[in-house]
Structure formats: structure tokens, C-alpha cells
């Protein structure tokens with residue numbers, strides 16, 4: 442379980458954040474707020490990723506600004 446929303450992360454500003462592995466070899470990694478005693482991110486070694494926990498919203502494509510043609514002076 443992870444608390445991956447803007448509002449949830451904002452609550453931990455200036456808190457003490459710790460990253461710990463569990464198991465030998467590590468089977469789980471947790472990012473934990475020691476100040477609140479709250480797990481922020483908890484991922485297992487079985488291939489779990491943040492991308493599987495957070496639904497991704499497709500962003501609209503950003504078009505680069507048009508580059509104006511610069512005339513080149515002839516010698």
C-alpha cells in the first residue's frame with residue numbers, strides 16, 4: 442500500500458523519511474515516514490513497481506514551439 446497522491450506526500454514535508462529493505466536477500470523495500478510512523482511506498486521484489494500502483498493519466502502531447510526562420514545574410 443502506498444500513499445501516492447500529492448496531498449498525502451505534502452503532509453510529509455520536512456519529516457524524517459527512511460528507506461528500508463526487509464529480508465535477506467531483500468524481498469521488500471519500504472519508504473517510511475519516521476515522523477508519522479507511516480508507510481509512504483511499499484514495493485515487493487516480485488516486480489511490483491510504482492507504475493502498477495498509480496494509474497497513469499495519458500498526458501496530451503506537447504508540441505515544441507515553432508522556430509521562426511532566421512534569414513542568413515549573404516556575403
Ligand SMILES: [Zn+2]
Nearest residue numbers: 453456474477
Ligand atoms: Zn510524515
